[in-house]
Amino acid sequence: MTLQGKTRRQALTEFREGEILEAARKVFCEHGFAAATVDMIAAEAGVAKGTLYLYYNSKDDIFWAALSSRLREMLERTKVAVSGAVGLEAKIRTVLKVRFEFFRADEQFVRMYITEFGHLCRTKNRPTHDLYVEAAGFLAGLLEEGMAAGEMRRLPPVETAMALMDMVKAVFAMKFSGVPGVAEGFDGEQFVFDLFWNGVRIRKEEPAHA
């Protein structure tokens, strides 16, 4: 009731939510959305199923919260890192660096992101969708600045931004897909930067044009 009481309550809520989301990511990652059960998540989090429903309204709710908390984190970290970079090339390198670091550090999250992308396409959860749009818009903004500064060719900004984000996703998907012939020491970050930057930058032998 007092400020102290509120704080205590908030602390508990935050603690439980964190616990639940971490458990959810683990379970959703391991089994996929459909095969994951709420009981599994509860067991993993070390609470009863009913407790989950004190903090979230549905299985979907838990899923979206687990996914978008990480997405938001990644976006924020990207914005901070990019603010310290000068020039389009450095900014793109920075965006890739943050995304790759993030994905490498939390394989559970990437797996979930990749394998449940369809779930996102289908149910169109508002907050998560908005986050996706915001990320694409942010990158598109960087690209537009670069175009205005003559650092890259004129290309549709949003489409190009999404293509870049998708290439990162694709590189990680390669690891899961088990296609033979993918080299062991393959440096995805360098590969994506190289392919994208060469595809996008202005070559000296011909003018910028549309």
Next chain:
Amino acid sequence: MTLQGKTRRQALTEFREGEILEAARKVFCEHGFAAATVDMIAAEAGVAKGTLYLYYNSKDDIFWAALSSRLREMLERTKVAVSGAVGLEAKIRTVLKVRFEFFRADEQFVRMYITEFGHLCRTKNRPTHDLYVEAAGFLAGLLEEGMAAGEMRRLPPVETAMALMDMVKAVFAMKFSGVPGVAEGFDGEQFVFDLFWNGVRIRKEEPAHA
């Protein structure tokens, strides 16, 4: 029993299988794998549920058959079309042309392919996986020829092939994702070719290098 009898039976089987797969694609596309029910597919195909199980062993079976019949078709058509193209640039253009035509012609199939990619990552259905590997390998072979002929930079062939295939997928995913700012008349085929070819070809100002 006679040859005649066998032929009749085969004809019936082919007819039913075709009907079922078409219905399955429609239902899986509309609802996604999890939300689609076998009853829906049966109703759509105009047969009883039991009949489906005369031709396929499980819901998964139906799904994989529906997906890979189209994938195989696309791969075969690509191989034929590419055999008539000379030079790496023309071959890549041809690969893209076939894929885009295919995807544009059967939106159900793309949607299914994109939104249920996770299902593929997760359950690793052998025939479908092999088909995916074969498609990647085929494209990778073309790229390697191009590298040997000095038509493109030296890049990891399989990874590059998968990146190209993924860009096509990404362009179609953009349509479904509902991100604002994606231009109405956006030409995905030209965009992918342009970005990829520029990213990959040898620029005059610097040597090929690794």
Next chain:
DNA sequence: TATTCAAATGACTGACCAGTCAGTGCAATG
């Protein structure tokens, strides 16, 4: 120590659905 009440519990319910199988009807055969 007694009281209070929010937090947590987990057994339970109702809906759902993949897969089954006993039965139907029809075309071919004797």
Next chain:
DNA sequence: CATTGCACTGACTGGTCAGTCATTTGAATA
């Protein structure tokens, strides 16, 4: 006409699981 075989049917079963709610727990307060 009787018989056989087989494609087809759809009601049924067994199992699963999201979400609920009556009950318990334990920490804070009086």
